[in-house]
Amino acid sequence: MPVEALDHINIVTRDLDRAEGFYRDLLSLERRDAPPPLTHATARWMYDAGGRAVLHLNSLDAPRHVDRDMAPGPTGALHHVALRCTGHDDILARIEAMGLDHHRNHIAAIGLRQIFVADPDQVLLELNFFGD
Numbered sequence: 060m061p062v063e064a065l066d067h068i069n070i071v072t073r074d075l076d077r078a079e080g081f082y083r084d085l086l087s088l089e090r091r092d093a094p095p096p097l098t099h100a101t102a103r104w105m106y107d108a109g110g111r112a113v114l115h116l117n118s119l120d121a122p123r124h125v126d127r128d129m130a131p132g133p134t135g136a137l138h139h140v141a142l143r144c145t146g147h148d149d150i151l152a153r154i155e156a157m158g159l160d161h162h163r164n165h166i167a168a169i170g171l172r173q174i175f176v177a178d179p180d181q182v183l184l185e186l187n188f189f190g191d
Contacts, residue, residue, distance in 0.1 A: 069115040139183035147188040
């Protein structure tokens with residue numbers, strides 16, 4: 060049974076409103092409420108332009124089936140989350156307007172521009188722009 064696609068990333072945060080605002084303002088993701096037993100107070104699902112819930116934002120006290128120490132910050136072997144994006148110049152302008160530290164990279168051989176930026180909970184994002 061092959062993997063068809065990356066379904067979503069789950070980020071546990073101390074501040075749902077802050078995390079929601081970050082992903083809404085930077086990447087234009089749309090918030091929708093998660094299904095029960097999650098509530099607006101415990102989770103926000105962030106949807107991409109295609110209507111996919113690519114990010115699940117959960118509070119520290121959100122119910123979960125597999126529990127572990129969820130202190131936001133470095134996440135073990137997970138180094139970063141890569142997102143394919145469009146609108147390089149617009150997102151770069153948003154990053155600069157938000158005063159976020161970031162690193163840019165260009166891989167000319169494959170027509171890829173990258174921006175690396177951390178979210179408010181220190182999850183490193185790799186924003187990939189092919190031919191953009």
